[in-house]
Amino acid sequence: MDDAELAAAIAEEAGCLLTALADAGRLTGKALGDEGDRRANDLIMARLAADRPHDAILSEESADGPARLSARRVWIVDPLDGTREYAAARDDWAVHVGLAVDGVPSAGAVAVPRRGLVLSSAAPPPLPPEGEPLRIITSRTRPAPIAAYAAEQLGARLIRMGSAGAKVAAVMLGEADAYLHSGEQSEWDNLAPVTAALAAGLHCSRLDGTPLRYNRANVIVPDLLVCHPGRAAALVSLAAAFEVRGNP
DSSP states (O other): OOHHHHHHHHHHHHHHHHHHHHHHOSOOHHHHHHHHHHHHHHHHHHHHHHHSTTSEEEETTSOOOGGGGGOSEEEEEEEEEOHHHHHTTOSOOEEEEEEEETTEEEEEEEEEGGGTEEEESSSOOOOOOOOSSOEEEEESSSOOHHHHHHHHHHTOEEEEESOHHHHHHHHHTTSOSEEEEEEEEEHHHHHHHHHHHHHTTOEEEOTTSOOOOOSOSSOEEEEEEEEOGGGHHHHHHHHHHHHHTTOO
């Protein structure tokens, strides 16, 4: 398998493990989330070690180290994105498996197991048409002020959802038109979704329009924009206006 196919296969396998663990009913709540994080991480780390033994790995659930900073190829994974949603038996959680080469998104897959979805750069869906009115997706529990501002300025409808991967999947499938996030994420929160979205023809960048870069010493990504390319310029301009107003 090439890198994108491998990412999709591993994300799907980890998603099946997580679904089976939840459906078994032996664990609930925080205990289920903790066990899901651990088991999915063990699976992903083992698969990557077996299939790409010379690549570095950055995972939310494993200890980080400086060795990856000198590696050209780094897998960046979130074994369970949306642990809160998973533990609450919701469907808006995901598995992220992505690869950055020289800091640039290269291959990635997002599994949304409860929806039976695996979206990857190996076989992305076609670019959906722009919706009218515009639909902007934001966090279910911590909605981004920039998203509310953009919705107000554009007469858009706000949609709230959990996992970042589930949000980007909604944009890829035409269920939303833009995902605006501020207030920081980590690299594992968005590398795999961004890689799949770029392959589908969507615009992905920082809110100021600059490209996203990965495998940095500081893994924090301050903000994110994923949208139909026809909307990118207007949303970047709105984000700039929001900053001028003195908003965080």
